[in-house]
Amino acid sequence: MKASIRRWLALAACGLSLPLSAAEISRIEIDSTQPGPRIHRDIYGQFAEHLGRGIYEGIWVGEDSEIENIRGFRTDVIEALREIKVPLVRWPGGCFADEYRWRDGIGPRDQRPVRVNTHWGGVPEDNAFGTHEFFELVELLGAEAYVNGNLGTGTPREMAEWLEYMTGDSNSAVVEERRKNGRDKPWKVTYFGVGNEAWGCGGNMRPEYYADLYNHYATFLKSPHGTRPKLVASGGTDVRTDWTEVLSANIRDAGGISHHFYTLPTGNWNDKGEATGFGEDMWISTLWQTLRMDEFIRKNKKVLDKNDPEKKLDFYVDEWGTWYNPEKGREPGFLYQQNTLRDALVAALNFNIFHDHADRVTMTNIAQMVNVLQAMILTEGEQMVLTPTYHTFGMYKVFQDATALPLEIENPLSYSHGDVIVPAISASAARGKNGRLYLSLVNLNPDSAQQVAVRVKGEEVKEAEGQLLTANQMDAHNTFAKPQAIKPAGYRAKANTGSLTLEVPAKSVLVVALN
Template sequence: MNVFKPTALAFGILAMLSASAFAQVSISIDTAKPGAVINKNVYGQFAEHLGTGIYEGLWVGPESKIPNTKGWRNDVVGALKELHVPLVRWPGGCFADEYHWRDGIGARKNRPVKVNTNWGGVPESNAVGTHEFFDLVEMLGADAYVNGNLGTGTPQESAEWVEYMTSTGKSTLAELRAKNGHPQPFKVAYFAIGNEAWGCGGNMKPAYYANLYNHYATFIKAPKDVRPKLIASGGNDYDTTWTDTLSKETRDTDGISFHYYTLPTDKWDKKGAAVGFPESEWYSTVSNTLRMEEHIKRNVAVLDKNDPQKKIGFYVDEWGTWYDVEAGTNPGFLFQRNTLRDAVVAALNFNIFHAHADRVRMTNIAQMVNVLQAMIITDKDKMLLTPTYHAYKMYVPFQDATSLPVTLSNNTTYGVNGRGVPGISASAARARDGKVYVALVNTNPHDATDVTLDLPGRGVSSVRGQVLTADAMDAHNTFDKPQAIKPAPFSASAAGGKMTIKVPAKAVMVVSVEG
C-alpha cells in the first residue's frame, strides 16, 4: 500500500498544479496480495485526567441528574460504542506519572483530593479510579491500556497495582479488590511503564530509562493468562534514539510508544487557530501531519534492524492536532474546536497507519472527549459529535481488516507558496465481512478530483459508502447546529467498463466495492 509523503517543490509548482488539475488519478488495488492485518487497536482512544476530558465529559457521578450508568454519561458512552472503541488508554499522559493508584480505590467520599499540577492546577478528586475506569471499558466493550507511574512512583507501587488488578486466590490485594466490589480479576491488556520519560515523565536519557524499565518490569508479575503486555515509553518527532536504545536494551517489551502532534505553525508558543484559519494553515496542517509517514519509516527501519522477528510493535499512543486553546477557557484544559480539517487529518493518519500495519499495531488519538482532537464535546448536559468522530465511524470497517496494496498513478498535487502535497491519499483493505473497502482523502480545499478505481482480476460494478465534506475549511458542529457537518451517503456505478469516483474538495470518503 502506497501512502505519499509531503514533497517540497521548489521549482515548477504552478506548472505541476496546472497539469494535475486535468489529470485523472488512477488507483489499482491488488486483492491477490493481501498484506498485514490492520490491528483494531490502531483506532484506540485516550482519556487523561485533563480539563473536562473525564470529569463532566465522561464522568458525572451516580448522583447526577444527567442520565448515567455507574457515573458514566449514557449519551457519551452510547456515542463511543458506535465507534467500536477497541482500547482506552488511562490515566495519562503526563498525569500518569503523578498518579498513585491507592488514592483511587475504596469509598469515593474517603479518597484524598490532590492538585492536578500538570493540567490547570485544579483539584483532582480521585472520584475516577481503577474500578470506575474498568466500568467504563467494560461498558464500551474495549480493552484497557493502563499507564503506570514511573516518574513519582516506585517498582513496588507498579507491581502492587498490577497485582491488585489481576491477582486471583487469597492474596491480600485480591481480597482488597473484592472488598471494593470486584471479586474477579480485571483484564489489563497493556501496561505502560511511564510516559514521555524524555519530558514530563522525568526528563531522562534513553539509557537511564531503559534501566529503570527493566527494573520495574522485573517485578510486574501476574498469572500467565492475564499478564498485561508491557509498553516502553519511547520518543517523539525525528529522534530515533529512544527506539534504538529501547529495542536493544529492554526486556519483555511488546511495544515502544511514540508521540507526534500536528501543529499548523510548528511553533509551540503560537500553534495556530482551530477555527477561522487561513488557507496557508490548512495547507501547513496537512503537510505537517503527513510527516507521520517519515517518522514511522525512520523508527520502523530501526526496529527492523534490532528486531527482525517483529516482536516489538511501534505504538503511536499520542497523536492528533494541537491548536491554541479556545479564548476564555482554562489554558491548562487544552480545549479546541474540531473542524473538517481535523477529520481530514485523522483520515490521512489512518491511511498512513494502514500502510505500516505490520509494526503500527496501536495508536491512541489525543483525546477522547473535550480535549485536543476530541471525538465528542460536551457542555453540562449537552453533547455533540465532531468531524473527527465521524471520520472514526466511517473507518470502522478497517478494524482487523487485511490491508491490500494500493498503487496511485497520475496523482494530483495541492500546494501553496511554492510547496505541495499529494492531492489524493488512499488505503484499501478486505474487512472481516469479506468486502473490499477503499478510503480516499482529497487534501485540496477547492477542487474535486476524479479517481478511477481498478481491481485487477475482478470487475467493479459500483461503490457504496459515505463522504464527509463541507463548504468551509473550518466547518464544525455547535450546540445550536450539532449536525452542521456529518457524513452523507455516496454511491457510484461503472460506465463503459470504467469505475470513476468523483471525490469532492476537502473530503474524506469510505466506500465498499461491489463486483
C-alpha cells in the first residue's frame, strides 16, 4: 500500500474526516521503467483444514458417492479450482494440525481409526482423507503442497518420520511403508510448517519457548538432497511483532515466519458481525479492518530488516480472510458463512497489499478453500456455487509471478462514513509473465463511481481491457437458487486524445490489461 493510502489510514485512526468530492479525478502514474520484486504465485495460496464440510463433502466425497467425482474428489470443485490456477494448498490445519496423527490417515481406509475432532465441532474424524489423498488433490490441481506438522501434541520422531514418509527415496522401513500403501516415488513438499499458532491453539507458548522447540524439531527434519521443503516457523498475529522479533533472531534453517490476521467487521471476537444483511457502518469497518494488514506487515518487515538484512527469511501470511458470526441454524464449530461482494473487495485489498510487500511476502493462504470462512466455493449435496471471492481470485490470476511496478496515486480521494475514513481507491500494477501490463483498482465507496486517469511512464496507453466485479447491493451474493447473481463482466475503455480515464463503478473490483 502506498504512502498516500497509509496517510488516509492514519487520519482515520485519529478520528478525522476529509471531504469526498466525487467530481474530482484521481490520477495514477505507473513507472514501468523501475521493475520491482516478483509477485510470487504462492501469494494466491489456499487453505484446506479438517473443519466442518471443508474437506468432507466440500472436496472429498469418496469413489462410491453419487456426486460426480474423480477418484473420490468432487469433479465440479476440482474443475473450478483449476480454472483459477490454485498454486498452493495448505493442509491439514490450522488448529487441527497440532492434534493430527499422520499415521491415522494412511493405509486402507476401512482400517483407519476414528478420532474426535476436538477443535471443530467435536465430530468424528474417520481419516478417509489423509496424506495420499492430499497429494492426489494437489496433483489434480497442478498445485504445490504446504504440509503443517504436529508440534503441539506430536514428537520430533513423529514429525521427522512423516517428512521421511513423504519425501524419502531410500529403502528404509518408513519409505517402504509408503510404497506398500501405493506410492513408489516421493512427493514434493514445498513448505513444511513446524506447528501452528503456538501462541494459541498450538500450545499457548511464549515465543522464546517456541523458538527452542522449533530448533529442536527442525534439527531432525531431513529429506534427500535438493528436496528439503522451506520450513515455516509459527509466528504472530494481528499487530504483534514480538514473535517475529524473537524468531528472526533465534531460529535456524527456516524459509520464513508465518503471521495470521482475520478481518472482523466489529473487531470483537465475541460478536464479529454478520455475513449478510449489514449496513454501511459494517461495510466500511470491514474494509478499514482489512487495510490494517498493511500496518501489520510493515511493522514485522521492519523487524525482519533489522534482524535479517540479507532477506533469508520470508514473511508468510498463511491465514487471512473474513470471519463472521456463525450462520443461523448451522453448527457453529463448522465456520460456514455466506460470501458477498464485500468479501470480494476484502480479497482484492489484501492482494494489493501483498503485491506492495512482495519483497518479503512470498506466500499467503486464504482461510479457507471450500465451505469454511471466506471460501472460494460453497456446496450443498450435489450443488455447488462459486462465491464473489472466487471471482476475485480468477480476475487476479494474471498477477501470479508477475513483476510488481511502482505507482503513485495523485490527488487520492477518500470515502468516509461516520467517523471512519478509508481511501476511495486501492491500486496495484505489474508486468505479467506474458509481457502485458496489468492494473487492479478497487473502489471502496459503495455509493459513488470513481474516475481514475491512468498514465504509464515512457509508454502510451491506448486502451484498457479486462473484467469488472460489482453489484447493486453491498451484500450481493450467489445462492444455490441463483448461482450467477454476481459474476465478472467484461470491461473496456479507450484513450481519448492521448489520455486514458477509467470509470470504476461504486463498490467494485476492476482488473485490466493496459494496451
